Amino acid sequence: MYLLLVVIVYILFAVIFVDWTRWKDYYPTVQYYLICNLTYNFLFYNHTLWKYKAVTVGWLNHTLIELTFSFFILPVVIMIYLRFLPLAKKKLLVYVIIWIAYFTFLEYLFFKRGLFVYENGWNVVWSLIFNIIMFVMLRLHFKNKLLALIISVPLITVLLLIFHPSLEDMK
Numbered sequence: 001m002y003l004l005l006v007v008i009v010y011i012l013f014a015v016i017f018v019d020w021t022r023w024k025d026y027y028p029t030v031q032y033y034l035i036c037n038l039t040y041n042f043l044f045y046n047h048t049l050w051k052y053k054a055v056t057v058g059w060l061n062h063t064l065i066e067l068t069f070s071f072f073i074l075p076v077v078i079m080i081y082l083r084f085l086p087l088a089k090k091k092l093l094v095y096v097i098i099w100i101a102y103f104t105f106l107e108y109l110f111f112k113r114g115l116f117v118y119e120n121g122w123n124v125v126w127s128l129i130f131n132i133i134m135f136v137m138l139r140l141h142f143k144n145k146l147l148a149l150i151i152s153v154p155l156i157t158v159l160l161l162i163f164h165p166s167l168e169d170m171k
Contacts, residue, residue: 002056003054007068007072010076011072011076014079017083018076019083028141029138029141030075030079032141032145032148033074033078033134037070038070041066049120049121049163050116052065052117053114053115053116053117055113055114055115081099081138082138100128100131100132103135107124108124111124133155137152
């Protein structure tokens with residue numbers, strides 16, 4: 001089961017790379033991501049842009065995989081990402097690009113293996129754009145929470161206008 005393997009790998013990453021003495025510094029940004037992610041999944045449960053697809057066991061569905069990613073894998077990823085943020089602008093740019101490439105590449109691998117499905121106009125290019133926004137916003141939230149929240153509203157609105165039907169159509 002690939003999900004168990006992924007969880008084990010990220011638990012090892014958590015042990016090796018997360019600075020647990022600073023978890024309180026990272027916690028608000030982890031919450032920011034989780035709240036946005038879970039709100040999206042709740043509001044658009046019937047009109048997703050992407051879905052996780054289990055290929056090993058029938059009871060493992062998008063919701064369970066999403067919860068596993070939300071509560072185990074992504075907090076580890078965010079804490080590692082924030083821990084090693086460089087201060088120098090050039091290094092920061094390279095660092096963020098590496099994370100964007102890493103996330104986009106992993107998603108593409110999952111897509112090619114049939115473990116990730118695009119829907120409703122979404123594709124790997126949109127995921128790349130989303131990953132750029134996500135990693136920039138995670139850094140911004142870590143540095144300036146209020147500004148990140150203010151900027152998040154129009155970003156979310158634009159994504160909703162592009163990809164989601166009106167709430168009236170979703171009934």
